[in-house]
Amino acid sequence: MKRIKSCILVIIIMTNTILCTSCWNYREINDLSVIFGLGIDKKHDIYEFTGKVLLTANEENKGNNLSQTFISSKGTTIFDAIRNLILQDGKRVYFGHLSFIVxxxxxxxxxINxxxxxxxxxxxxxxxxxxxxxxxxxxxxxxxxxxxDHQELATYVxxxxxxxxxxGKLYPIKxxxxxxxxxxxxxxxVIPLISIKxxxxGDSAYTEGNAVFQGNQMVGKIDGNESKTLSIILNKQNGGILPVKYNDDEEISKVSLEINKTKTKLAPKYYDDNITIEISTQTTAVLAEIMNNNVNVFNEEGRKKLIESTENIIETNIKDLVSKAQNKLKSDIFGFGQLIKTDNPSLWKQIEDDWSNxxxxxxxxxNSVVKISGSALYKKIIK
Structure with missing residues (x-):
């Protein structure tokens, strides 16, 4: 009995070895248009596609180097426009290397969905x-x-x-x-904005700020500094420059702080029928630039004024962005609703359908706390 089972196992292994000798969906790269960048526009209810594709070596393009070109098509739906790309070069489009969409x-x-x-x-x-x-x-x-000619868009992205x-002046998203x-x-x-500058x-791609959505519809924009503040609120800010300008008696001080790390905690509180979100930030930074040599930011008094001014700037930026999101954009881009859902599920069930209001x-x-951990490599004021 064991010998029969062994013979059957050997036959199965040999059969699979003979039949399974290649990938079932294998395709030659020359039969495909490999697309790695895509732009989508719409005019008169017709979608317009522009794709950047790689060209493989052929009779006109001899050699081992790959070149690139653009292909375009139109269609009443996304899939229709994609298949219409075949009409331009006779090949199916391969999206396995598509890294970004505009x-x-x-x-x-x-x-947008x-x-x-x-x-x-x-x-x-x-x-x-x-x-x-x-x-x-x-x-x-x-x-x-x-x-x-001078800048590859995929490389720039x-x-x-x-x-x-x-x-930190954009909040990227996949x-x-x-x-x-x-x-x-x-x-x-939110989705980052990309324009031309x-x-x-010559003309170059330029990315700064974010488009703000409510569900699947864009309702407005935030600029680069507001995107940086958004990253702080979402606990995603791990660097960047924070310019600080403040009055020190009769002097106007300009200082640049380089952020090492910002930790943010969000805590919902409930008072009667009111909901309050407490936002606490802790920022560690180094003194990267002093533009006024008449101001001493190294002594106790000067450092205290600098820290207080920096904390006020961060707090003001957060309040201004939240106010803009509430009153102008009417979009919870901070996830306050999800925070309440996790913290108080029973309350969330009562308010989730009316959360946008x-x-x-x-x-x-x-409440923002700033700690200045050093002054880079130079610890003096240049006179």
Whole structure:
């Protein structure tokens, strides 16, 4: 009996070895258009696609080096526009290397999830791709087509996101992160803005600030400094420069602090029928620049004034951004609702359906603590 079982096992192994000799879905790269950047616009209810693709070596393009070009198409739906790309070069588009999408502001204001739905469902696309909004008057096509001569857009996107901690003036987000937020109650999403700026080398991509959403619709924007404050509230600020300008008796002091780390804690409090969110921040920074040599920020009195001024600036920035989100944008981009849901589930069940209105009336208390840990490499004032 054991010998029979052994023979059957050997036959199965040999059969699988013969039959399973290659990938079932293997495709030659020459049969595909490998796309790694995509812009999406909409005109008269028709979607317009602009894609940046790699060209493999062929009879016209001999050699081992890959070149790049643009392809474009139109369609009544996203999938229709994608398949119409075949009409340009006869190849299917491969999205496995697509690293970012740029979406026009008019689409974002209408319903951005109509565009993102395909990329979440398709089995080739990556859920961790970065998404951007092209603010008016720019189109996604204009932004995608810049930079072939002196700046590769994909490189710019990757480098900017990798180094965003050094400036903090945008809050980057991936496709799956935004979808998760838009599908939940108690928090709204933001997407970074990407536009065009003139430089000495020509037009260049420029990323600063964020588009603010309420559900799946864009309702406004925040600038770079407000995006930095948003990162602080969300406990995502791990660097950046904080310029501090304050009056010291008759002197106006300008100091730059380089942030090492900011830790933020959010705590909901309930007083009668009112909800208060207590925001506490602890910031560690180094003294990176002193622009007024008549002010001594190294003695006890000078350091105290600098710390107090810095704490006031952080607290004011937080209060101003929350007020803008409540009164102008009417969007809970901080996740206060999710905080209440976790802290007090029974209360959340009562208010979740009306949270967008309740959010506009909640109170906040802000307390910021700043610690200056040093003064970089130079510990004197230049006279």
């Amino acid at each position: 979406i026009s502001e008019d689409i974002a204001k209408e319903d 109509e565009v993102l739905d395909f990329f979440m469902r398709d089995d080739e696309t990556r859920e961790d791709m970065w998404i951007f909004i092209a603010p008016e008057p720019y189109t996604s096509k204009e932004i995608l087509e810049i930079g072939l 990757n480098d900017t996101i990798e180094n965003v901690r050094y400036i 496709l799956y992160e935004f979808i998760d937020i838009s599908n939940s109650k108690g928090k709204n999403g 003139k430089t000495l080398f 309740i959010f506009q009336d909640i109170n906040i208390k802000v």
